[in-house]
């Protein structure tokens with residue numbers, strides 16, 4: 001029979017993302033309303049190692065749903081990957097009688113949750129990153145806000161490009177993923193979107209800029225994902241040489257990671273937070289909450305991490321050996337569908353980019 005939980009912890013780890021606070025609020029309120037106690041763990045796994053914690057009450061999460069960042073703060077913590085670090089983390093769990101933890105973050109955060117689960121702590125991961133680069137879910141908390149912030153900024157760049165008859169090459173965050181670049185590129189009418197996921201036909205790009213010029217087009221935005229390392233800045237130097245169009249380079253950087261979360265991020269973060277607590281109450285562990293279409297669902301963490309490796313082409317040797325042939329086929333189909341959806345939106349964006 002599943003062990004009955006009494007006290008759960010919450011932590012945020014990796015890069016912060018708007019909407020994390022909405023999750024923290026939802027987890028805290030749902031847990032307290034369900035008779036569980038809640039321990040806030042500050043600065044991610046580092047706080048678990050250093051026992052930087054506080055017992056939360058209902059009012060501790062008041063007035064945070066509208067705030068960017070994370071009230072629990074976040075940190076990267078190499079020590080947590082060591083046996084000594086894990087021992088210290090487990091000592092904190094024992095000291096505070098924490099028997100379940102909801103961890104909010106990206107794939108690194110999920111790996112930490114997997115390690116904790118192996119030491120007997122019931123862990124549920126919530127996908128929190130602006131990058132939308134977690135394969136197991138269609139949506140990550142923070143993605144929508146980051147894109148909405150970005151389109152406001154790119155619209156402004158476009159105004160000044162139009163006035164000056166210029167091109168602006170914009171580099172945008174996303175880690176190695178092109179999801180933000182793709183969607184923001186489409187939504188801002190960018191002339192070209194450059195991402196690692198799709199091949200780039202450079203001569204076609206330059207020809208289209210030249211054609212645009214002949215047709216009296218005055219503004220050009222080229223959206224480049226930061227994962228295409230070093231490309232954007234160099235391209236901004238080459239465009240004037242090849243097309244004669246005055247060009248500027250803009251790196252949007254961390255500014256897209258802050259700010260008040262959008263409605264979509266607040267709602268999904270709340271739904272995911274409640275789902276995490278429900279899973280813990282049901283005695284589940286070692287799961288990640290996901291969104292498939294508009295449905296909030298969940299998946300085994302190890303399965304989710306393997307899927308992620310498969311999609312990103314870095315499967316570890318033997319990673320598939322524990323899965324049946326049909327499960328591996330399911331994983332491959334999942335990745336294929338994801339790639340096809342990406343490619344289809346990319347092609348649509350380019351098709352209407354003149």
Ligand code: F6P
Nearest residue numbers: 015129130131173174175226257
């Ligand atoms: O994962 C979120 C993210 O903002 C990425 O888009 C970016 O590559 C990275 O974090 C930046 O990390 P840091 O905050 O350590 O500079």
